[in-house]
Amino acid sequence: MALTEAGSVRLNRKAGSGDLRFTLITWGVLLLLIGLWETLPRMGMVSAIILPPFSAVAAALWSLMMTDFFLGHFIVTLREILIGFVLGTAIGFAIGVALAIWPTVKRVAYPFVVGFQAIPKIVFAPLFIAWFGFGETSKVVMAVVIAFFPVLINTMVGLESVPADAMRLMRSIRATPMQSFLKVSLPHALPMIFAGVKAALTFAVIGAIVGEFVGASEGLGYLVDLYNNQLRIDRVFAVVVVLAAIGAGGYFLLEWLDKKLIFWRTEDNK
Amino acid sequence: MTLDMMSTGGAGTPSPAWTKPVIETRSLAKTFAISGSEFVALQGVDLAIERGEFISFVGPSGCGKSTLLNMVAGLMPATSGEALVNGVAVREPSREVGFMFQTPVLLPWRTVEQNVLMPGEVFGRKDNALRDKARAVIEAVGLGGFVNAYPRQLSGGMQQRVALARVLTYEPSVLLMDEPFGALDEFTREAMNLELMRITRQAGITVLFVTHNITEAVFMSDRVVVMTPRPGKVSGIVPVDLPRPREIETMQLPRFTEILFEVRHILGGSRGAH
Numbered sequence: 118m119a120l121t122e123a124g125s126v127r128l129n130r131k132a133g134s135g136d137l138r139f140t141l142i143t144w145g146v147l148l149l150l151i152g153l154w155e156t157l158p159r160m161g162m163v164s165a166i167i168l169p170p171f172s173a174v175a176a177a178l179w180s181l182m183m184t185d186f187f188l189g190h191f192i193v194t195l196r197e198i199l200i201g202f203v204l205g206t207a208i209g210f211a212i213g214v215a216l217a218i219w220p221t222v223k224r225v226a227y228p229f230v231v232g233f234q235a236i237p238k239i240v241f242a243p244l245f246i247a248w249f250g251f252g253e254t255s256k257v258v259m260a261v262v263i264a265f266f267p268v269l270i271n272t273m274v275g276l277e278s279v280p281a282d283a284m285r286l287m288r289s290i291r292a293t294p295m296q297s298f299l300k301v302s303l304p305h306a307l308p309m310i311f312a313g314v315k316a317a318l319t320f321a322v323i324g325a326i327v328g329e330f331v332g333a334s335e336g337l338g339y340l341v342d343l344y345n346n347q348l349r350i351d352r353v354f355a356v357v358v359v360l361a362a363i364g365a366g367g368y369f370l371l372e373w374l375d376k377k378l379i380f381w382r383t384e385d386n387k
Numbered sequence: 388m389t390l391d392m393m394s395t396g397g398a399g400t401p402s403p404a405w406t407k408p409v410i411e412t413r414s415l416a417k418t419f420a421i422s423g424s425e426f427v428a429l430q431g432v433d434l435a436i437e438r439g440e441f442i443s444f445v446g447p448s449g450c451g452k453s454t455l456l457n458m459v460a461g462l463m464p465a466t467s468g469e470a471l472v473n474g475v476a477v478r479e480p481s482r483e484v485g486f487m488f489q490t491p492v493l494l495p496w497r498t499v500e501q502n503v504l505m506p507g508e509v510f511g512r513k514d515n516a517l518r519d520k521a522r523a524v525i526e527a528v529g530l531g532g533f534v535n536a537y538p539r540q541l542s543g544g545m546q547q548r549v550a551l552a553r554v555l556t557y558e559p560s561v562l563l564m565d566e567p568f569g570a571l572d573e574f575t576r577e578a579m580n581l582e583l584m585r586i587t588r589q590a591g592i593t594v595l596f597v598t599h600n601i602t603e604a605v606f607m608s609d610r611v612v613v614m615t616p617r618p619g620k621v622s623g624i625v626p627v628d629l630p631r632p633r634e635i636e637t638m639q640l641p642r643f644t645e646i647l648f649e650v651r652h653i654l655g656g657s658r659g660a661h
């Protein structure tokens with residue numbers, strides 16, 4: 118007994134120091150990449166028009182943030198992403214629940230859902246511009262259409278993976294379907310639903326930017342397109358950095374929420 | 388810690404006909420239709436079980452023992468015949484009947500106490516009396532120090548104790564158990580057997596216990612219902628006239644071995660150890 122305890126303590130310590138080592142390696146790799154990014158264009162190995170050095174991009178980012186128009190474009194895109202993400206998640210969740218709890222609905226609707234997912238939805242972008250105009254709506258719709266599916270699938274699969282004995286238990290105490298859903302099925306499915314929600318955020322960013330590429334007069338995707346045409350590649354990269362920050366920031370926020378909300382998650386979560 | 392609170396009254400109010408069996412099955416049968424052909428899961432079973440009896444159902448897979456239990460619980464409709472609990476035909480699950488499964492089915496986001504109180508929420512009970520009751524039962528099953536622990540912090544045996552506490556808190560007059568200790572190691576299983584006998588006898592609960600472990604069945608039961616498959620049916624009922632209270636030493640009695648082999652004989656004689 119004492120032996121296993123000592124063993125597990127040692128293992129834990131090992132894992133701890135390993136974490137620190139990996140963190141250091143991660144930062145090291147980042148520094149190396151930035152170093153290459155800086156030196157390769159400066160030494161003329163890559164044209165600065167194709168890849169401006171890191172310092173130029175940083176300077177471009179700084180000057181962009183100093184302009185009076187950048188914040189406006191930033192907010193436009195952030196709004197599209199957030200509205201698309203929230204609506205996509207809500208719609209995906211609602212359809213996922215409906216498919217999971219009504220077998221008849223699933224039998225009828227599931228082929229359509231899969232068929233819809235088989236379409237590369239980017240092809241809709243020009244259509245949405247025609248339908249919803251050059252404004253915010255067409256971008257939000259694009260974000261929703263790309264983002265809802267992972268939430269739908271994960272909600273459905275999560276709700277369907279509730280152990281049979283758990284449902285028998287609820288039936289044996291004569292729980293109503295609503296009670297079974299709220300007390301057992303939904304919390305059980307929550308870890309999977311959250312994985313889908315995280316994917317939805319990334320997809321919402323893609324949807325908003327694609328929508329702006331196809332037709333827009335404002336937003337970060339519009340800026341990327343504009344600067345690309347002006348060959349201001351340093352500014353293109355600067356906007357890309359901002360987009361990456363939005364995506365990563367949202368993702369880590371969701372990850373934090375995930376850990377808070379699903380505190381019972383273990384490595385071998387069934 | 389005793390469970391005197393659950394020995395009288397509660398959900399199991401005595402029916403006017405006290406002498407009637409608590410559970411009765413009349414030609415209770417189940418047939419499944421599998422790809423067109425009919426499969427007899429259980430041939431007509433007639434049983435009468437007295438109040439406070441401990442009855443085990445043993446037999447290999449496919450003998451219909453779980454099917455029988457599910458029909459008595461009202462979790463599965465009978466194809467023909469009927470099951471009666473306290474003289475009333477079973478149509479749906481009843482709160483007088485507690486059910487325990489092979490897996491503990493604990494909710495990992497709830498503490499031990501919250502898990503035990505979950506059925507109470509379903510019943511619309513959230514009073515302090517129930518809370519006190521739950522704590523007493525948790526203590527009685529030997530988990531007094533783990534009220535606020537989460538399931539993942541408990542061993543398999545302890546998790547099954549929580550499941551036992553969850554069902555006992557609501558004072559069922561009948562307890563249906565579907566291989567509840569099947570996933571436990573031999574030592575834990577023995578400890579759980581002793582505890583289950585002590586608690587259910589003290590509270591006067593009628594127990595229907597499904598297992599594929601003959602030793603366990605003979606050790607705890609007043610009668611062992613021996614079932615055989617293809618088609619699932621009752622092949623014999625063996626009364627167990629061993630003295631109570633039973634301890635591990637009871638297994639040393641020559642009579643214990645005799646009954647064990649009697650059960651084995653009905654099962655077909657040629658079967659290996661349990």
